[in-house]
Amino acid sequence: MASNKHTIVALVADRPGVLNRMASLFRRRGFNIDSIAVGHSETPHLSRMTIVAEGSDTQVEQIRKQVEKIVDVIRVQDISGLNIVSRELALIKVKSTPETRSEIMQIVDIFRAKIVDVSADSVMVEATGDEEKVDSLYNLLKPFGVKEISRTGRIAMARGDQGNRRDENEG
Amino acid sequence: MKLTGAQILCESLLKEGVDTIFGYPGGQVLPLYHTLTQYPKLRHILVRHEQGAVHAADAYARVTGRVGVCFATSGPGATNLITGLANAYIDSVPMVAVTGQVPRAMIGRDAFQEADITGITIPITKHNYLVMDIGDLARTVKEAFYIAGTGRPGPVLIDLPRDIQQEATEFHYPARVNLPGYKPTLAGNPLQVKKAAKLLAEAKKPVLIAGHGVRISGAYHELKHLAETLQLPVITTLLGISAFPESHELSFGMMGMHGSAYANMAITGCDLIIAVGMRFDDRATGKIAAFAPHARVIHIDIDPAEIGKNVKVDVPIVGDVKTVLVELNKEISAKRHDEWLAQIRDWKRQYPSGFEIRESDSILPQYVIRKIWEVTKGDATVVTGVGQHQMFAAQHFFYDKPNSFITSGGLGTMGFELPAAFGAQTGLPGQTVWCIAGDGSFQMTVQELGTIRQENAPVKVAVINNGYLGMVRQWQELFYERNYSATPLWCPDFVRISEAYSIPAECVTKKTEVVPAINRAMAAQGPYIINFVVEPEENVYPMVPPGAGIDQILHEPRKEAS
Ligand SMILES: Cc1ncc(C[n+]2csc(CCOP(=O)(O)OP(=O)(O)O)c2C)c(N)n1
Numbered sequence: 001m002a003s004n005k006h007t008i009v010a011l012v013a014d015r016p017g018v019l020n021r022m023a024s025l026f027r028r029r030g031f032n033i034d035s036i037a038v039g040h041s042e043t044p045h046l047s048r049m050t051i052v053a054e055g056s057d058t059q060v061e062q063i064r065k066q067v068e069k070i071v072d073v074i075r076v077q078d079i080s081g082l083n084i085v086s087r088e089l090a091l092i093k094v095k096s097t098p099e100t101r102s103e104i105m106q107i108v109d110i111f112r113a114k115i116v117d118v119s120a121d122s123v124m125v126e127a128t129g130d131e132e133k134v135d136s137l138y139n140l141l142k143p144f145g146v147k148e149i150s151r152t153g154r155i156a157m158a159r160g161d162q163g164n165r166r167d168e169n170e171g
Numbered sequence: 172m173k174l175t176g177a178q179i180l181c182e183s184l185l186k187e188g189v190d191t192i193f194g195y196p197g198g199q200v201l202p203l204y205h206t207l208t209q210y211p212k213l214r215h216i217l218v219r220h221e222q223g224a225v226h227a228a229d230a231y232a233r234v235t236g237r238v239g240v241c242f243a244t245s246g247p248g249a250t251n252l253i254t255g256l257a258n259a260y261i262d263s264v265p266m267v268a269v270t271g272q273v274p275r276a277m278i279g280r281d282a283f284q285e286a287d288i289t290g291i292t293i294p295i296t297k298h299n300y301l302v303m304d305i306g307d308l309a310r311t312v313k314e315a316f317y318i319a320g321t322g323r324p325g326p327v328l329i330d331l332p333r334d335i336q337q338e339a340t341e342f343h344y345p346a347r348v349n350l351p352g353y354k355p356t357l358a359g360n361p362l363q364v365k366k367a368a369k370l371l372a373e374a375k376k377p378v379l380i381a382g383h384g385v386r387i388s389g390a391y392h393e394l395k396h397l398a399e400t401l402q403l404p405v406i407t408t409l410l411g412i413s414a415f416p417e418s419h420e421l422s423f424g425m426m427g428m429h430g431s432a433y434a435n436m437a438i439t440g441c442d443l444i445i446a447v448g449m450r451f452d453d454r455a456t457g458k459i460a461a462f463a464p465h466a467r468v469i470h471i472d473i474d475p476a477e478i479g480k481n482v483k484v485d486v487p488i489v490g491d492v493k494t495v496l497v498e499l500n501k502e503i504s505a506k507r508h509d510e511w512l513a514q515i516r517d518w519k520r521q522y523p524s525g526f527e528i529r530e531s532d533s534i535l536p537q538y539v540i541r542k543i544w545e546v547t548k549g550d551a552t553v554v555t556g557v558g559q560h561q562m563f564a565a566q567h568f569f570y571d572k573p574n575s576f577i578t579s580g581g582l583g584t585m586g587f588e589l590p591a592a593f594g595a596q597t598g599l600p601g602q603t604v605w606c607i608a609g610d611g612s613f614q615m616t617v618q619e620l621g622t623i624r625q626e627n628a629p630v631k632v633a634v635i636n637n638g639y640l641g642m643v644r645q646w647q648e649l650f651y652e653r654n655y656s657a658t659p660l661w662c663p664d665f666v667r668i669s670e671a672y673s674i675p676a677e678c679v680t681k682k683t684e685v686v687p688a689i690n691r692a693m694a695a696q697g698p699y700i701i702n703f704v705v706e707p708e709e710n711v712y713p714m715v716p717p718g719a720g721i722d723q724i725l726h727e728p729r730k731e732a733s
Contacts, residue, residue, distance in 0.1 A: 012352075013351075013352060016301070016303075017289065017290075017293070017301075020290065020293060021293055024293045024294055025294070028294045058479070061479070062476065062479070062480055065475050065476035066476050068475070068476070069474070069476055070352070071297075071298040071318060071350060071352055071353045072352055073352050074351050074352040075352075
């Protein structure tokens, strides 16, 4: 069975323990979560989660159905097959000296990333984009010495009308 | 008028029609227990261990079709519910468990008897709640009962901090629930139902598999109509036993590891399966790759996640079994499958599956079960533990009465039988409940004899005493060179144990005494226990070895009559 990365988007009630329920379900069904990102949605008291997990289509379909059974989950969709926009945010702290700073800045420019903090011996770079872009930027910065990196994991949304909204007429 | 949290809980239970609670008190539910005496309509039954409460509530729910309720205190009380919650979860039993929790201000400080029970029970409950605001309590109870009892039923836990039990507020019981994320599908998709009817009309060698879902939705009549109209052979899963009368000419018994040879052969040879309210558990299907290789599959289940989980399905129908069968029955017309049925009957003649009991001077466990069936004329609810005796009870009692076989199918919980038999008896006062216990299984919850005595519940107990953890010993015999590691089991004198609980009991060692003893048990007014000392190394046949296809059947080796 072909195994590949799936992006699952879930609209969930903002209740304590929802993230725990979700993570517990993936763990219990033997699924590795690559990343999970949560934040408020357009509706008060509802959050949107983006989960990236690896598995065959049938496995992921099973996990989607199991997720749907969580009472606090209002809607869940595997958007992998759809036309989607996906992004992640990364903060990368790179060692720098007066000699290397301009070279780092050039690389940062090429990736349309930003320098958001500068100290005597390091700069902090903020980058957004899909994972490949963040990976490439990271690879280019590595030779300078990366002190710290923090990535949010993927958030994603289907383009146009195929989204994961809550129906207006839903209770 | 303001009510305390404890009163709100009790009022809410009354609104839900609860009349029986199985439970065990403790510090963090004291306010609730204090209040309980103001509510004489809520009969609280004190068990001897919280596991007893949860299994009793489980069986009470299975026999009545209502939501079973149990109470426990925080920490150790709550964690003692774990096995029973997992059991109810995997067997889809509607239940609400209320646990006490330390006061809100103490939560998270490792206070005395604090356990994160909502965290612990996430994977084994359908849903759970930690109530942190008394204003949420009534709504929580309403939701809990709704979630437990609808869709695919399951246990819901409510964790209630002690200070909330004491605090007071106005009581308003909501008229309806508002759960946008919870909408079970009841009616089947009409197009899929039509497709199923078409496949059924075309099939030459169809088989109907009936599971627990038939019993849960009470679809006996609809299932019978479907089977009779299309002349479908009906095979059940373990939990499907008593979904279809076994004396019916279309009944071909149970499938799976200890199912009948002819049932398993029929499934292997069929060209269409209509699976009704079952979940293709590995004990039922054997090796999936070898399962029903020629069959297309129609699967009806209320839980969409069950469809396609283990077996590839051609026509999925999500919905309540009864509702779907009513619709499906409108789409079908009479058919016959004489040749196919003759073939299965022929297999039945060729491979009688060891259901005839061989001659023996010693007491065979099968013989005991068969005699209980004969003496009760099948008019009993049978509750079992887990092990060989469970399989013998499945094979040798013939279930015609709907919903009359209560067993721990999914989790296989030893110790289920005694508290469950008590719970079933509580739900079925005046009816005969037989508890078929294993000597090992019985000892896991034997203290519930105290509950049975205190409540004077007329449960009849047959301990099938082989001096071994029999089912494990059987595997050791067959697959581990007879290395009986940790399976010989010393047993106390069960008669004296029973007498210590003031329950009449006897020990039967002679075959001729089996029937008279069963008669004495039936004649006794209250509970009665029989310790049947049976052939120690009897095995359950037929058997499909673990990991094999279900048609790879081991039959009973010929034993010389002794
Ligand atoms: C709580 C629990 N522990 C262990 C097991 C594993 N197990 C399955 S059957 C069995 C033996 C049961 O022995 P007994 O109750 O004497 O019944 P018998 O098989 O002899 O009829 C065991 C240990 C189990 N199912 N449940």
